[in-house]
Amino acid sequence: MELPFFNFIDTLDDDERSILKTALSQKIDRYFDSNNHLQINSEDERNQFDQLAMSLKRLSVHSNIIPADGILYQGFPAWLNEELLQKVITEGEGRRLEPLEQIDHFLGCGGLIADELSVSAELLMFIQNLVPVVVSPTGIASYIYYDQEGAGIRPHVDTDVFSLNLILMLKHEVSSSYMPSATIVFPAFMEPQSFRLKVGEVLIMYGGNVIHTRSRIAPGEIVHLLTIGFNLNMKSA
Numbered sequence: 762m763e764l765p766f767f768n769f770i771d772t773l774d775d776d777e778r779s780i781l782k783t784a785l786s787q788k789i790d791r792y793f794d795s796n797n798h799l800q801i802n803s804e805d806e807r808n809q810f811d812q813l814a815m816s817l818k819r820l821s822v823h824s825n826i827i828p829a830d831g832i833l834y835q836g837f838p839a840w841l842n843e844e845l846l847q848k849v850i851t852e853g854e855g856r857r858l859e860p861l862e863q864i865d866h867f868l869g870c871g872g873l874i875a876d877e878l879s880v881s882a883e884l885l886m887f888i889q890n891l892v893p894v895v896v897s898p899t900g901i902a903s904y905i906y907y908d909q910e911g912a913g914i915r916p917h918v919d920t921d922v923f924s925l926n927l928i929l930m931l932k933h934e935v936s937s938s939y940m941p942s943a944t945i946v947f948p949a950f951m952e953p954q955s956f957r958l959k960v961g962e963v964l965i966m967y968g969g970n971v972i973h974t975r976s977r978i979a980p981g982e983i984v985h986l987l988t989i990g991f992n993l994n995m996k997s998a
């Protein structure tokens with residue numbers, strides 16, 4: 762779909778894209794209810810939301826390689842063997858006991874294991890094989906804890922600190938009487954896509970350019986995640 766606005770975006774430099782992204786990001790909230798569900802009341806609003814989601818995607822200089830749903834990978838990768846998974850889970854459990862920053866979830870920076878993983882050559886090679894432009898590690902790894910009823914994260918796109926976001930599920934306890942929470946993406950011109958990862962399962966998304974959320978945590982539910990950020994360079998791989 763080509764519109765004059767999208768052609769205009771193509772003429773912007775990095776700084777201008779960044780400013781526009783910040784401005785457009787602030788419009789995301791109005792299309793969601795307090796439970797982080799998309800709330801569209803009319804055809805016009807649907808159209809506006811799709812243009813917003815499409816613009817946020819188009820603001821990436823690599824928008825042509827981003828899949829329609831913004832997802833790069835989902836699965837159980839070979840670089841994450843049982844031993845490494847256990848080490849990350851244990852480190853994540855330990856970090857939870859330390860004082861953490863609370864937004865609408867608890868956030869801990871990485872740790873020795875997570876930081877090492879975030880720059881591991883094997884992981885980088887794995888992602889590089891999925892992407893046609895050069896990928897670089899940011900070294901930014903964060904443990905995220907959703908372990909209070911109603912926790913979650915408001916729908917957003919990630920800041921320019923990283924464009925690819927890897928999510929690894931470390932722990933998911935849920936009471937059988939409630940629908941478990943999920944990572945949900947809201948691509949333009951598509952139904953929202955929900956991802957309920959199993960422990961050890963990995964999701965990699967173009968988080969800087971696709972709107973995403975964690976739906977609200979159900980009573981008794983506990984979710985521990987590790988996220989790792991990567992960037993895309995201008996050069997072809």
Ligand SMILES: [Fe+2]
Pocket residue numbers: 917918919926968973
């Ligand atoms: Fe995010």
